[in-house]
Amino acid sequence: MDQPVHIDRMPAAFGRPLEFDPDTALTAAMHLFWRKGYENTSMLDLLQAMQISKSSLYQAFGGKQALFERCMTRYGDLMIGQLHDALASAPSGLGFIRQFLESVLDEARGVCEARGCLVLNTANEFARRDPAIAEAVAQGLGRFHSVMLAAVRRTQLEGAIPPDRDAVMLANYLVSSMSGLKTLSKAGADEASLKGTIELVLKALT
Amino acid sequence: MDQPVHIDRMPAAFGRPLEFDPDTALTAAMHLFWRKGYENTSMLDLLQAMQISKSSLYQAFGGKQALFERCMTRYGDLMIGQLHDALASAPSGLGFIRQFLESVLDEARGVCEARGCLVLNTANEFARRDPAIAEAVAQGLGRFHSVMLAAVRRTQLEGAIPPDRDAVMLANYLVSSMSGLKTLSKAGADEASLKGTIELVLKALT
């Protein structure tokens, strides 16, 4: 009946202090999972990237899958934070949307490696096999959707998208389009194809 | 220097005959990889699905990865054949394109399980890690692209897409859109969202 949930403990008042920063370690794990996927990331990979011992990992995070779920949440937090800021400081809603879609071009240009989006990667790897993972995916996707929804609504207020268009559907469409672009980028699509596709995606908004 | 390539041998003139149909076995393996992905499919899974012994698998297909590459080709052959036929018998190019996109709804309706597309799944699982796999993905994607290109050109001749639109880009766009829909379907999107997204995708064509 007792379940060993691995919630974050309060900073220990007694005993030996942690030798690592859980936040840093978690971020390192997140980047690994992001690059290599869940199954293809081994314990050894994790320990090396996080620079901690196996005991510490189990003690602090509970195991591979529990750690992964934490990484999903962390990923969402980071990404949604970034997107929120970008939207707030963007000159226009449409400009933000374009910038969002065009971020995929960095991968094609080789600026960074084509690792896609952790949430979408996970959706593809697990489909709906594991309920806990499926829930994490749904939640992550929902957060992306709400940022896109805000961007669409702002763009409507600014007049670049007709006010009678269904904003929720448009947000769905943007998430779907981004997903497609990420996959094609992983498949090795060249920059020109992606650019052309982005223009077509934007065309459907107005 | 001698590489043990596992090409299909001619039907053996001497010796004990095969106890299984290589074609049937290959198809069974393809469906397994399609559902579960490469890493998540074990040898045992394959042997059970293909109903052959480990020796036979290695003898006939050379190993897991070699078998997988054969499955990718087989998948392309089957799918492109189906799509080609569907395009040929479709009342209109646009009708075919709509039907193609709407095939994703079966997954959301639970008619079949959300296994996506083997080529896109593989692009997501491997990115460009393995050169041989990357090549197989590129080839598969190219074949899909050419079917879509034919559909777009036909639709242009029929007048439902303006003749001045870049057909190659539109085909890219369709592949990308399909990819996004498949991923969202895997993530558990409901039928209405997918339907709405499909309408938006179609809107960008005209």
Added chain:
DNA sequence: ACCAATGTGGACCGTTTGGTCCACTTGACC
């Protein structure tokens, strides 16, 4: 100085992984 509490390193575990090997079977040909 000692004790309680917590963290850490590394040995160890059983299972599963993909892959190899070989004795044996099976069938066609002479």
Added chain:
DNA sequence: GGTCAAGTGGACCAAACGGTCCACATTGGT
């Protein structure tokens, strides 16, 4: 019927997997 090419089943393998355990280290409290 003997011979030879080819296929098959199952034992076997080393490596890697995720996970557990415990002796020891390191701290604060008394």
